[in-house]
Amino acid sequence: MSEISVQVDRFDAGQEYAALIADDTDGGAAVFFVGRVRARSEGRQVTGLTVEHYPGMTEQALERIVQEARQRWPLQRVRVVHRVGALALGEPIVFVGALSAHRAAAFSAAEFIMDYLKTHAPFWKKERTPEGDVWVNARDSDQQAAQRW
């Protein structure tokens, strides 16, 4: 079972984890990652974030990434939540959860999904700063992280 959500509403990581493992007794290993809005970025002071996406393509891209993970590792459950719109400092941006029988698959799948999400899913971040809004630049390190899989 895979659950994918692209949403404006803030999520609670605890509730997402609860949903990931709800009614499951086979997944002995649950790994989740939460990305948050941070106050500093490349030396800039950030006061908030706006996330834009390509409605329709975003969901398809996430679905494809999850399917790819499922082909590589035996996964009981996968859960991906990504927010769009205006986000405040400290708020969660993304949740990726992977549930598998053993930890190696769960760790790898969660990391793979995040690496691919960062390079293949059509989201764009714009940072609010005291000097004005700034589009976030793509990082070579993210491309390299995705290429190792």
Place this chain on the structure above:
Amino acid sequence: MITVLFFAQLRDQLGCESVSVPAQDIGTLAALRGHLVARNPHWQPHLEADSVLFAVNQTLVKAEHPVRAGDEVAFMPPVTGG
């Protein structure tokens, strides 16, 4: 017609969110980009940047990908989600 969408900083740079282009004489995404640049020369540095990503009908593709009447094409800057 082909619907062409622009996203994020690329949309800001072009000052344009979407255009419709007649499909005749346009075989590939690269040809479509050439057509857009011919009509809007100041778009060239933005549309022809190496970093620009292309999607046809919401799937990432290369510049050689064919485009046809009814397609939804998107030009996008590198993605920065997560």
